Amino acid sequence: MAPFSRRIELGTLFDDAAERGAATTVHLGRPLDIAPELGTALDVPAAARLVSDAAGWFAAAGAGPGDRVAIVKRNHFDLVLLCCAAARIGAVPVPLSAHLDPDVLEILLKRLDPALLVLGFAPAGPGGALTSLASRTLLLDGGAGAAGPVLSLDDVRGHAAPAPRRPPVDDPLVIVHTSGTTGAPKLVVHSTRTLLRRLAGFEAHRWPVLAARRSDVVAGAFSFAHGRALAWTASVLALGPEKLLVVTGSGWDEARPLLERHRPTTVEAQPSTFVRWRPHVRAQDGPAPSRAFGRVRLYISTFDAVHPPTVRTFLNATAHPRPIWLQGWGQSETGPLTFRFLTRRALRAERERHPTTRDLGRPVPGRSRLRVVDRETLRPVPRGTAGLLVCGTKALCLGYVGEERRFRRKLAGEWFVTGDIGVLTRGGRLLLLDREADVLPEGSCVELEDVLEDRLPGVAECVVLGVPGGRCVPVLITEDGGPPPITSPALWREATADLPELADPVVMAWDRIPRTGTGKVRRAALRERLGVTSETYGRGRWT
Incomplete structure (x- = not known):
């Protein structure tokens, strides 16, 4: 089929899809926080109307072209809709995870100095001190009583949205934040060209295997x-699958x-979500095959390293004869840089020390280049x-807010x-070892985590912390914090021989592990919680 050729615009994303006659229905795990009356099924025209309504709210609250609109609310698809609404009036949306600690939110808002702060929780909670960090605040939950100019949705409902505005393609379009595994997240500025033309536009081509088909869910x-x-939303809407399913939590x-x-x-899910789902999935030949994944032909994971047992479990959970797992590697600043297809055959070997999921494949042809350099x-x-x-990529962000x-x-x-x-192999494949801040003098924390998770079936996740001058500390994460059955001294010696x-x-429950909004382990915070030295082999200079 011909590639998607229309230009993608954030502010009119759903309007444009509706005009094309997109028949995709968005199905939600729970109603939208900003419009619960719409239920759990949303067609494209209804989403477009909601974006237009929200654009009217923001305009009535005083936001205008070029203004930064910071949006802090619990995880849901309406974060995307609100970003589209802000972009529709020419403002620059800044979605911020409500998972961030209040002190971190304060740091980010001070850097942003937003014209409008949109809060999805009452200011009597963690938002109380935040409302003073923006010119105006709009509360989505209908609360009132915070310090400073604070509006409720009742104050702005019914205001007509101004005509859509489209910023120049190289002007700031949206500001997103990184995960923040080692400290306060960075605020990453993207333009229409970098985020939509070069990232979403590339994905919106009807590539074999990868692209969503009209019949896909x-x-x-x-x-x-x-x-x-x-x-993701922009590219999927351009391709027009039958259904779009929105899952807002890992539970x-x-x-x-x-x-x-x-x-x-x-x-497509972040690795930590696949890990949380894994105990509930049965192999296709098991006693209780899962209906949830029985038709899956393609899994996609980004955001973080994924380990072999997780990939193996889900590839075996589908009845599709040749399912594919697409493992991507990239960053908020760059978008995807490499990709690799994993198959059942590639994951067949267990307990061995082999690259598998640490082999991240090759750079995206014509889109990215990689080089390995000396750290000093x-x-x-x-x-x-x-x-x-x-890396070299034309999709590189414009910069960091407040940290030029x-x-x-x-x-x-x-x-x-x-x-x-x-490491770049002679054949041009990328073998990932670690983040520079977590690096070991020899070997790799990620490799040790791969092997331990493969050899300890009772462990949901493993995190290895390097200790200069001492032995690495393995943290074994189980759902409830109880010891996995394979950690008897003899079995542990066998697994680590x-x-x-x-x-x-150290065995810990999942809920005791400090994480980012994307489920990544905050290793520095975990070290502090365990009393492990904060010193690492890496310098942390490049985070």
Whole structure:
């Protein structure tokens, strides 16, 4: 089929799709927070009307072209709709995860100095101190009584939206934040050209295997405050699948009814969500095959490293004869940089030390370039040598809000420093080792996590913390914090016999692990919680 050729605009994203006659229905795990009366099924024209209504709210609240509109609310698809509404009036939306700590939100809002702060929770809670950091505040829950100029939805409902505005393609379009695994997240500025033309536009082509088909049921389960949510929505709407499933949390109780009712054919989720779902999935030849994933032909994971047991479980959960797992690697600043297809055959070997999911494939042809350089000199190193990964891409963001020097420091001519450590093989494949801040002098924390998760079936997730001058600390995460059955001393020795000497494992419950809004482990916070030294082998200079 011919590639998608129309230009994608954020502010009129749903209007344009409705004008094309898009028949996609959005199915929600729970009603939208900003319009619960619409229920859990939303067609494209209804979404377009809601975006227009919200644009009227923002205009009535005093936001206008070029203004920053910060949006803080719990995770849901209406974060995407509100971003479209702000862009429709020419403002610059800034979706911020409500998962962020209040002190971190305060740091980000001070950097932003927004003209309008949109809050999805009452200011009597964590938002009380935040309302003073914006010129005006709009409360989505109808509350009142905060300090400063504060409006409720009742104050702005019914105001007509101004005519849509489209910013120049290289002007700031949206500001998104990084995960913030090592501290306060960075505020990343993208333009229409970088986010929509070069990222969403590329995905909107009808690529074999990857592109959504008209008959597909496409499920997404990730943070809708992340920039990925905007590119995903734009590209999927352009391709027009039959259904779009929106899962807003990693809990299986919320996800199961939606997934089992509509039975997706493609599923994209952040790795931590796949991990949370894994205990509830049965292999296709098991005693209770899962209806939820029985039709899936394509899984997609981004955001973070994913480990072999997770991929193996989901590939075996579908009745499709040749399912594919697309593993992407990239960053908020760059979009996807490499990709690799994983199959059942690739994941067949268990308990062995092999790259599998650490082999991230090759750069996207014609879209990105990779180079490995020395961490100190930034000079290129030979193929097969570990070093700092730098990339070249025309989708690179415009910069960081309030941290311009930090952004410039990560530029090396035409290259952008990712902060990851890896190896480019002679054949041009990328083997990821670690974030620079978490690097080991020899070996890889990510590899150790791969192997331990493969060899310890009772463990949901494993995190290895490097300790300069000492043994690495393995943290074994279980759903309830109870010891997994395989951690008896003899079995632990067997599982780690060919690994570097490790400290005694620490077992923790999932809910006690400090995480970002995208489910990544905040390793520095975990070190502090466990009393492990904050010193690492890495310098953390490139985060």
